[in-house]
Amino acid sequence: MDFNLFIAKAKEKLKAVEIYYTSNKSMSISLFENEVKKYNVSNLERISIRAIYKNKLSTISLENLDNINEDQIIDKLIENSKYINNTEKVFIYKKNEVINNSYENDLESFSYNDKLELLKNISKKTYAFSNLIRSVRTVYDENINTIRIINSYGLDKKISSSNVLIYNIAVASKKDESKDSYEILVKKNFKDLLDNNLELAARKAIKKLGSSSIKTESYKTVLSNEAFSSLLGGFLSIFSAEQVLKNMTLLSDKINEKIAIESLNLIDDPFIENDLNPILFDDEGVNTKKKYIIKDGILKSFFHNLKTSNHFKVKPTGNGFKPSFASSISTSHTNLYIKKGKNSLKSLLKEADNGIYINSLQGLHAGINTISGDFSLQSSGFTIKNGKLDLPVSLIVISGNIFDIFKNIKLLGKDLKFNTSRIATPSVYLGLMKISGV
Amino acid sequence: MIYIILNLKKWGTNMLDIKEIKLILNECIKTGGDYAELFFEDTISNNIEHSKGFISNIISSNIYGVGIRILKNHKEVYGYTNKIDKDSILKIVYNLRDFFENPTPFDYDLKEIKINKINPIKKPLNKVKIKTKVELLNNVYKHAKEYSNLIEQVIINLSDRTQNVYIYNTLGKIVKDTRSNVRLTLSCIAKKDNNLQRGSNSLGGNIGFELFDDFDPKSFAYEASKTAVLMLDAKDIVSGEMPVVINNGFGGVILHEAVGHSLEATSVAVNLSVLSNLRGKQIASKLVTAIDDGTLTNQWGSLNVDDEGENTTRNVLIKDGILMNYIVDMKNDRIMKHGVTGSSRRESYKYSPTSRMTNTFIENGESTFDEIISNTKYGLFAKKLGGGSVNTTTGEYNFSVTEAYMIEDGKITYPVKNATLVGQGKKTLLDIDMVGNNLKLDNGVCGASSGNIAANVGQPTIRVSKMTVGGKGGII
Numbered sequence: 001m002d003f004n005l006f007i008a009k010a011k012e013k014l015k016a017v018e019i020y021y022t023s024n025k026s027m028s029i030s031l032f033e034n035e036v037k038k039y040n041v042s043n044l045e046r047i048s049i050r051a052i053y054k055n056k057l058s059t060i061s062l063e064n065l066d067n068i069n070e071d072q073i074i075d076k077l078i079e080n081s082k083y084i085n086n087t088e089k090v091f092i093y094k095k096n097e098v099i100n101n102s103y104e105n106d107l108e109s110f111s112y113n114d115k116l117e118l119l120k121n122i123s124k125k126t127y128a129f130s131n132l133i134r135s136v137r138t139v140y141d142e143n144i145n146t147i148r149i150i151n152s153y154g155l156d157k158k159i160s161s162s163n164v165l166i167y168n169i170a171v172a173s174k175k176d177e178s179k180d181s182y183e184i185l186v187k188k189n190f191k192d193l194l195d196n197n198l199e200l201a202a203r204k205a206i207k208k209l210g211s212s213s214i215k216t217e218s219y220k221t222v223l224s225n226e227a228f229s230s231l232l233g234g235f236l237s238i239f240s241a242e243q244v245l246k247n248m249t250l251l252s253d254k255i256n257e258k259i260a261i262e263s264l265n266l267i268d269d270p271f272i273e274n275d276l277n278p279i280l281f282d283d284e285g286v287n288t289k290k291k292y293i294i295k296d297g298i299l300k301s302f303f304h305n306l307k308t309s310n311h312f313k314v315k316p317t318g319n320g321f322k323p324s325f326a327s328s329i330s331t332s333h334t335n336l337y338i339k340k341g342k343n344s345l346k347s348l349l350k351e352a353d354n355g356i357y358i359n360s361l362q363g364l365h366a367g368i369n370t371i372s373g374d375f376s377l378q379s380s381g382f383t384i385k386n387g388k389l390d391l392p393v394s395l396i397v398i399s400g401n402i403f404d405i406f407k408n409i410k411l412l413g414k415d416l417k418f419n420t421s422r423i424a425t426p427s428v429y430l431g432l433m434k435i436s437g438v
Numbered sequence: 439m440i441y442i443i444l445n446l447k448k449w450g451t452n453m454l455d456i457k458e459i460k461l462i463l464n465e466c467i468k469t470g471g472d473y474a475e476l477f478f479e480d481t482i483s484n485n486i487e488h489s490k491g492f493i494s495n496i497i498s499s500n501i502y503g504v505g506i507r508i509l510k511n512h513k514e515v516y517g518y519t520n521k522i523d524k525d526s527i528l529k530i531v532y533n534l535r536d537f538f539e540n541p542t543p544f545d546y547d548l549k550e551i552k553i554n555k556i557n558p559i560k561k562p563l564n565k566v567k568i569k570t571k572v573e574l575l576n577n578v579y580k581h582a583k584e585y586s587n588l589i590e591q592v593i594i595n596l597s598d599r600t601q602n603v604y605i606y607n608t609l610g611k612i613v614k615d616t617r618s619n620v621r622l623t624l625s626c627i628a629k630k631d632n633n634l635q636r637g638s639n640s641l642g643g644n645i646g647f648e649l650f651d652d653f654d655p656k657s658f659a660y661e662a663s664k665t666a667v668l669m670l671d672a673k674d675i676v677s678g679e680m681p682v683v684i685n686n687g688f689g690g691v692i693l694h695e696a697v698g699h700s701l702e703a704t705s706v707a708v709n710l711s712v713l714s715n716l717r718g719k720q721i722a723s724k725l726v727t728a729i730d731d732g733t734l735t736n737q738w739g740s741l742n743v744d745d746e747g748e749n750t751t752r753n754v755l756i757k758d759g760i761l762m763n764y765i766v767d768m769k770n771d772r773i774m775k776h777g778v779t780g781s782s783r784r785e786s787y788k789y790s791p792t793s794r795m796t797n798t799f800i801e802n803g804e805s806t807f808d809e810i811i812s813n814t815k816y817g818l819f820a821k822k823l824g825g826g827s828v829n830t831t832t833g834e835y836n837f838s839v840t841e842a843y844m845i846e847d848g849k850i851t852y853p854v855k856n857a858t859l860v861g862q863g864k865k866t867l868l869d870i871d872m873v874g875n876n877l878k879l880d881n882g883v884c885g886a887s888s889g890n891i892a893a894n895v896g897q898p899t900i901r902v903s904k905m906t907v908g909g910k911g912g913i914i
Contacts, residue, residue, distance in 0.1 A: 032708065037512065039537050041530060042788070043519040044503070061499035063520040064480070076498060083568050086492030135710060171710060171831055178712070180831045213906065216678040246490070246591060250632065326483075326499040363836040366825035367858040371627070371634040374674075376858035376908045378827075378836035395834055395860050397908020399677065436677035436908035 001047070001068050007152050010051065010074050016092040017077075018151035020048040020283065022325070028141040029112075031119045034127070048325060049073065050092060056081035057090035061326040091306035093285045096154030103277045105162040106189045107142055115140050115190070119166070122198045126170050129202035132209070134178065135171040138198070140164070142190070149285040157285050161277040164190050165420075168198040172205035179208035186420060187275050211380065211392035213437035220355030221398070221433040222348045222384065225417045227361050228425040231375070232338075234364040235402045238373065239293055240331040241308030248371055250403065251299060259299045260406035263341060266294035268303070268319070270334035273418055279334045281318065288318035288334050294406075303331035337424035341412025348411050348429040350387035356435060357381045357389055358398060373402040376436075397436040405430060458524050459606050460548060462506075465531050467608060470538035471508035471515075475607040477745065478504045478522065479787040482564055483599040488575040489592070491583075496568070501601075505787035506530055510538050512773050516790040550612040553742045554749060556733050559618045561646035563598040570647070571596050574622070577655040582626050585663035588670065590629035592663075596622050598647075605747040613747035619644055619738070619892050621881065624659060628666035635672070635855070637665025637841070642881040642892065645736040665822065665841045672855035674911025675842065681817035682859065682905045683810055683845060683872075688823050688880040690799050690895030692902075693728055695826040695835040696863045697721070701730075701755055702781075703770035703793040704887065705830040712833030712864055713761065721761045722867030725803050728756040730765055732780055732796035738881035739797040739894035746782040746791060753779045755798075756867070767793040785889020792888045799896030803873025807899045810872045812848040818857065818907055819843045819850055825882070833863035858908045866902060874898035 003019050010017040023045045030038035048061040051074075058080035060073060119138045126136045141164065148158040167184040181204035185196050223231070243249040251259065260266075270279045270288035281287050284306055292300045302308070305320030308331070321332035349357065358381040368375040380394035413426035459476060466474030480502050487495040503520035504527060515537045517530040575594050582592040601617040621642030628635050639662040643649045684692055697713060705711035713721060722728070732750030734740050741750050746768045754762050766774055767782035770793055783794040811819065819842060826837025839857040843850045879896035 035513075036537075037514065038790075039515045039534065040790070041517040041533055043517075043521065043526070043530065044788070045520060048499075059495075059497040061497070062502075064500055064502035064522075065520065066523070079568070080496040080498060083486075083572050084493050084496060086490060086494045088494070135708075178710075178831050180829070248591065248627065248634070326497060328495050328497060362829075362834075363825075363827050363838065363858065365827070366838040367836065369636075369856065371636070374856045374910060376675075376838070376856050376910065378834070378858065378860045378908075380834075394832075395862065395906060397677070397836075397858050397860055397906065399674075399856065399858075399908050399910040401910070434677060434908075434910055436906055438679055438906065 001065055003150050006070055007150065009070060011152050013074055013078065014051045014053050016052040016152050018050045018092045018149065021148040022046060023146040025144045026142060028139060029116060029119060031123050031138045033135055034120070034123055036116065046325065049077065051077040051081070052090055052092055053078045053081040055090060056084040058084065059328055089307065089310060091284070091310065092151050092153065093155055093306060094153045095285070097157065099157040099159070099280065101159045101280060103161040105144070106191055107144070107162060110190045118193060122166065122168055122196070125199035126168060126202045129199055130206055132172045132174055132206050133170055133202050134173040137169045138166065140166050149281070151285065155285045157281050159280055163188060163276055164193060166193055166196070166198060168201045170201040170205045172202065172209055174209050177209060179205050179211070181205040181208060184420060188277055208392050208394065211394040213395045214383065214393050214435065215438060216436045218432045219435050220352040221430045222352050222355065222357045223428050223430060224357065224359035225413065225415050225425055225427045226419060227358050227379070228428055229419045229423045230361050230364060231402070232425055233421050233423045234368045235370060235373070236333065237370045238402070239303055241302040241304045241312060242331055244302055245308060245311060250371070250373060254299045257299055258297050259403070260294055260297040261409050262297040263412055264294055264297050264406060264409065265292065265339035266336070267292055267339060268333050268336050270318070272337070273335045273422065275418065282320040283322050284320040284329055286316045286318045286320055291317055303333060305329050305331050333422065335418070335422045337416060338426065340414040340416040340426045343411050343413050345413055345415055345427050348413055348427055349384050349389065351411055351429050352384050353387050355384045356393065357384050375400060375402065395437070399434045399436065454522065454524065456548065462524065462527055462531060463606060463608055465528060466506070466508045466535055467543065468541060469535040470540045470542055471510050471535060472542065473509040473608055475507045475605065475746070476504055477787050478604040479601065481599060481601040481786070483597065485595060485597040486571055486575060488579055488594040491579065493572055493575065501786050503787045505790065506534065507790060508534055508538070509769060514769065514790065518788050546608050546610040548606060548610055548612050550614065553613060553615055556742050556750070557618070557644040557736050557740055559646040560648040562600070563618055563620055563647060564600050566647045574650060578624060578659050581656045581659035582624060582663050585660050586628065586667050588628045588630055588667050589626055589663050590634070591627035593625045594623070603745070607747060611747045613743055615742050617644060617741065618646055620647065620649055621738070624662045626662040626666040628670050630670045633670055635666050635669035637662040637669065640881055642738040643736050644738060644740045644892070668853055669841060669855055672853035675818070675854040675857040675907060675909030676911050677907060677909050679904050679906055681814055681901060681903055682907065683814060683817060683819045683899060683901045684823070685821045686874065686876050686897055686899045687878040688882070688895060689820065689899070690880065690897040691823045691826050691837050692866070693800055693897060694795065694798055694895045695828045695837055696861060696866045698795050698798050699828050699886065700830045700833060700863050701764050702795070703764055703766040703774055706764050707770040707773040711830045716761050719761055720759045721864065722756050722759040723870045724759045725873045726756055726759050726867055726870055727801040728799065729753065729801060730755055730795055730798045734797050737797050737879065737894055738892050739795065741796065744780045744782040745784050748778055748780045748782065750780040750796060765793045765795060767791060783888060783891050785891055789889040794886065794888060794891055795884065795893050797879060797894035797896065799877065799879060800873065800898065800900065802875045802877045802898050805872050805874050807874050807876055810874055810899055810901050811845060811850060813872065814845045814848060814901065817845045819845050820857070828863065834860065835863055836860045854909070854911070856909050860906050860908065869903045870900050871903045872901040874900060
């Protein structure tokens, strides 16, 4: 399909039109119990077309790119839009700007065998860690992506980038009990994966053996960096201007108000993460930029897209992303992190003295209420005894409220770590939290 | 099965004819693979969103491509692309088949198999006028809003998907099927001061638009709005261990998370399920009989054929507490030698298929709903569940509760909120001590390694004698 020709044709009937094109090539190798069990490759190109007809916006996504009936598509876009009757203003980015960026990668300099060797190495080390390790799965994944957004206002932005990933899952068994744990590494280039300690998944799995539940009570609680970042990730919609528009977030009228402890800074930075390539523009083609969501405990900004920034009369923040390829524009972060504090994990545990350390939360898609901020989540971790980690704990539920947590964090750690959703938090000491067990 | 003599028909709107397909399959097995499969998909889906009182969004999409799979014993290579031309597909095939050695050529004839039409379609979804869909949504909205002036927000989605699949494999099968999935989901938010609570409802099937022929928009909408308003007065649930009565319908999430996933061959075949190697053993109380049935007419989780082209089955998983069968796809059966249960599923051609659930439920027992409640001195009545998740290696699972009440002295008393329940799959079903006679199925979306699929859960009202309940409201 010739995008420019299609846009020119579409403009005869439509007020504005945008083509969002992606191309993705991927390869993955899965090693299970030291044998290659799966090998996957893919080559996918698809487009999503948005169009404005009489101030109504409709969307059509296509994967059959060799058989496009352009007139039919245009007519369908018009037909769909006729039934939309809300009065919200709609937007396709009115900007004449061209970007063509490509981030290099080293994937072609390494062969399939190089990649397999790395996996075998990690797998061997993981098994060798202990004879309690019953099973190991090590997976390598590489992705090369191109995104191009081109619209009838002259916008034409294209970016190509890649990433590689290895995850290593170890299962430890003792008598009738099995526990698993994983380590994951995401980088820009293959060579950055070579120096790793992914075999530590084994140690984590073994440490979980013999876990049990604990007495239902309020405990002084430390949340690990991974657990806290997953909790924050579950609640991201509280910062979305779309939710403000719908009156579905308690932060709606809290800009410039104190919502957290003074040392809490929540920053959205498209350029910070060295492990991954920067995100230059959002899914509407708006350039991204660094911003404070919370600064010194004060709410400074929401995540905006063109529609919400226009409604609230603020500058676009470049957070207009869509949750999946065929969906409409909503909001999302780029690289979101809480600025680290000064305390080591050791000192957080010491401060708690006797309590609980939670390093894993489950059921985030179901156990949280993004409107009230309440959550009740399955969790696991360790008891803290005299300031040190003691016995493994599992099948407990931690309950609380995210807004209360922001206001009551006792100590901020300094072990900032990005997860695979591009969110990073340090470990935190929360004080007393309700834990349900036996 | 009836074999149809194949003519040289072109597939879909594309250039591939049967000769080309045979050529591609032959190229797949040239290097030693013992099975090859092409899964072509041409899907049209539409989603209409109604929010803030208006039709706010209409999205149409076409999912189109091919998934190529080659097996040799337990090893699998998989590739996919949206470029359905001989050369693009062969490029992937050459890459994939390099993986195998020791060519062992074999011959096969491709014959189209006539499939069981378990899910007849009377009103094809892609022929339904947008106007009709809009009327349905407006109707539901009207009733949801009118229920109470405390209803602040109403969000409704009507999604329909017509999936055409064409499966060709070296067992000699050509299987063509159309899946017609339509689903209506409603979410109502009630507001009082700064308190916002949600209630929801949904309806779906593998069926045409006739799903809505006997539809009552008022009762459908009221159920969601009612929950939202009721939960405004809910107290935070107290925490601790207690008996839990789980209602029928979507209460079946407990079966789905506690044992359902752990019975899928995906983890059982490689000895990584907490329920591996327990066939014939007691894993639930004698009151529990659980079925996974992909043959129920027009149900949301049903299929005429699975995504390997095998017939779906009525699979008795547990009978009177004894583990009878696992959920097994053809590929994993190569390891398990259990018997294929027609359970191979995938979200789209972008995923390699594996064993998944269809319509999974606990069978009716003897008790009535009233007997179960009046028999409970103190506990939680979980009227509606949210979603959950499970780790099949450890068997640890969780699910949330969206509408609940306390039971005190055999009576349902005050509403409670924010409950999350956790448990261990090997233990939970053994603790079921009452099973009702009001079986109901309900629809959900299940996510796992082969993507998101339509799945039904279900059960009668049951009681679990002891479960860990987590919530913010104090300690028992």
